[in-house]
Amino acid sequence: MHKKSCPEEYPITLVVNGYEVAVFQLTHQDLEDWAYGYLFSEGLIEHKNDIVSLKVEPDFGAIRVVLGNDIDAEKMLSKKKHYTAGCGRGVTFFSMTDVKTFTKVKSKKSYRLSDLLKRRAEFAKNSPLYLETGGMHGACIVNEAGEMTVREDIGRHNAVDKVIGHAVRQGLNPKNLILLTTGRVSYEMLSKAAKFGFSIIGSRTAATKQAVQLARYLNIELVGYLRGKMAIVYTSTGRVIDDVTEQAGTQPNLRVLP
CATH class of the missing domain: 3.10.20.10 (Ubiquitin-like (UB roll))
Structure with a gap:
């Protein structure tokens, strides 16, 4: 063992x-x-x-x-x-x-589901504290070139603060970044992402009802259960394109909630 x-x-x-x-x-x-x-x-x-x-x-x-x-x-x-x-x-x-007063996202950039799933898998392999302990949360930002920056912490919201802090210190443009997290997306997690200006947030687990409501109001694409070859899209901005189902020829892997 x-x-x-x-x-x-x-x-x-x-x-x-x-x-x-x-x-x-x-x-x-x-x-x-x-x-x-x-x-x-x-x-x-x-x-x-x-x-x-x-x-x-x-x-x-x-x-x-x-x-x-x-x-x-x-x-x-x-x-x-x-x-x-x-x-x-x-x-x-x-x-x-307060969060409802944040600037709404206007990005029209779209992302393929296969790319999000691939980045999520790479994220998991590049989380050393989780691999060592099995008890850490992580957050990761991915740029247009597919390069990722991972930060980890005992708290899911702390990990998100860490990657946002990295982005602020480096002067990164949120329009060119995707935010991925291991933790549940609650309203305060959504507010952190919205404050920085991410257009898409992906998680390996669920989002709360309050987070979904805020994401819809602020025009942020919120994706949950990024695992294997599936995902649930809680919003409807059209930024996530299901190319996985087309390749596999099976039942939809991308579930879009009304």
């Missing part, structure tokens, strides 16, 4: 301009990416240059961030907190009503 190591998680306090935002359960890898991604997802920064300094102190369980003077961090952080569901519990300052 192969014995896997246990996944790790640590309490990390995020401190912004001297204000303690919350204590998050995080995996130690890629904490700078997480901080950039979380602050962007929550509307505290719009560009990487909005951060004057960022210091990760894993031995003290803290990440200390100083934002530019034109950022009203106190006003944002005084909003009501919404605690996220699932592993690696987090906190968001956006309600569903």
